[in-house]
Amino acid sequence: MKEGYFTIPDDPAAVPNVVVSKCRDCGEHFFPKRLVCAKCLSRRLDAVEVPARGTLYSYTWVYMPLFGSMRIEHMDGYGVGQIDLPEGPRVQLPLAGKKDDYRVGISLVGEVEPLREDAGRDVCILRFRPAGSAA
Numbered sequence: 001m002k003e004g005y006f007t008i009p010d011d012p013a014a015v016p017n018v019v020v021s022k023c024r025d026c027g028e029h030f031f032p033k034r035l036v037c038a039k040c041l042s043r044r045l046d047a048v049e050v051p052a053r054g055t056l057y058s059y060t061w062v063y064m065p066l067f068g069s070m071r072i073e074h075m076d077g078y079g080v081g082q083i084d085l086p087e088g089p090r091v092q093l094p095l096a097g098k099k100d101d102y103r104v105g106i107s108l109v110g111e112v113e114p115l116r117e118d119a120g121r122d123v124c125i126l127r128f129r130p131a132g133s134a135a
């Protein structure tokens with residue numbers, strides 16, 4: 001995961017934004033960001049922010065500790081979901097909580113999770129959880 005693919009809101013309760021590319025010519029959105037539109041081959045793409053929320057398309061559970069995480073909740077494995085954003089792109093990002101919390105087709109919202117402190121700086125990831133559940 002690269003830096004700059006999401007933004008951290010000032011309000012911790014707010015939904016973070018995902019940074020996507022929007023084609024100026026055909027209006028298509030892409031994630032991760034790209035330089036050339038996959039639909040019309042235009043190079044006029046703008047980075048735009050869209051709220052991290054969408055519908056779960058599919059998911060898998062990985063039974064190994066989340067890379068780089070020192071937190072005990074990650075030691076039992078973690079989920080990775082493919083989430084369809086309303087704007088069109090399908091993003092692949094970690095899922096919070098347990099496998100039983102997820103079903104294909106449910107609504108998800110993004111949240112920023114600090115993984116660990118790195119030289120005094122929080123390393124955060126963007127992950128998704130079921131909409132309406134407690135963080």
Ligand SMILES: [Zn+2]
Pocket residue numbers: 023024025026027028037038039040041042
């Ligand atoms: Zn285009």
